[in-house]
Amino acid sequence: MSTVKNHWKPGPRLRKPAKLMEPITDPAGWYPEELNSDEWIYRLSEEEIAEILDAVRVVEAQGVELKDITAEHFPLPSLGERLVDIRNEVMEGRGFALIRGLPVQDRSRFQNAVAFLGIGAHVGTAMCQNKDGHLLGHVKNLGGDYAKVRGYMTQSAMDFHCDSADILSLCCLNPAKSGGEHRICSSVTLYNKMLKKRPDLVKELTARFYQVRKGDIPPGETEPWERIPIFSVTDGYFAARGISAHMAKAQKVPGVPKYTEVQESAIRMYKETAPKIAIDIDFEQGDISYxxxxxxxxxxxxxxxxxxxxxxxxxxxxxxxxxxRPVHPDIARMLRGVPVEGEEDPTPLDVF
Incomplete structure (x- = not known):
């Protein structure tokens, strides 16, 4: 029997239909001091680890390609049910979760990729992340300039932002020598704090802002930018987007209007508030975040x-x-992944 003590449990599910420009009541509206890490970290038992490793062996023996791995290819008789609970907690509860205990050391890159993709298949469907059609991405410092490349290719600190999917999942193969903490904050709490102090600035952030498309422009389209609201409500569900470097870069694109003074004030308050309500997660080797x-x-x-x-x-x-979760049409358009024409290797085992 496993001796691992797992105190993970879902958070409260109190939600009221959201209305824009009114306070939001949502399970994801938490402050750092209200969180208990024992409850949002799911610690794998020895039996669950054995299930994962057995499933990896099955995939290897059957010769299933990484891009084709589904939950059916990766059977997890016991853990699979818990992964559904974790998915529901991420999408309908506190908004995030961490799985700890996956053994990655002394295992091949392929085996670790199989495990990550197989576990993820029980949570959602993998989507393309860039113009190269990659389903499996790599966050690794390539010595790039954050002003010219996407932040995950650098070692620079990054602004608070969102990715173009329902869920972002990361698996730590190697932590940094120092720094590199994974930072998370509740955009529900951010909205509510701003609304209480400066509703006029919140109103500004309900407009559709321009952001560059990171070089990943779908086939048949030419505009180097897209437009999204920072704060929105759809069918009673709140959603927020990040004010990231991609918005700042859009300000240099010909034809994109410059920020007004009021918009600049709203952006400044947003950026100053987010770090104050964030938690930092020190990734351990084998951690998987959602x-x-x-x-x-x-x-x-x-x-x-x-x-x-x-x-x-x-x-x-x-x-x-x-x-x-229902979202604004502009956001829904972004959640289709990055359309590509053909693909060379959608699941590379490293970044080059």
């Missing part, structure tokens, strides 16, 4: 890497679709 992109914002502190290539900070990444 974060809702509709009611959570995430970022990362800057970090220092090890010199040895095999020890450098390296996270696997999935964008997962669940279709469980």
């Amino acid at each position: 974060v809702s992109n509709h009611v959570m914002l995430h970022s990362r502190t800057d970090f220092d890497d090890f010199d040895e290539p095999e020890r450098k900070r390296h996270l696997l990444r999935l964008w997962l679709s669940t279709g469980m």
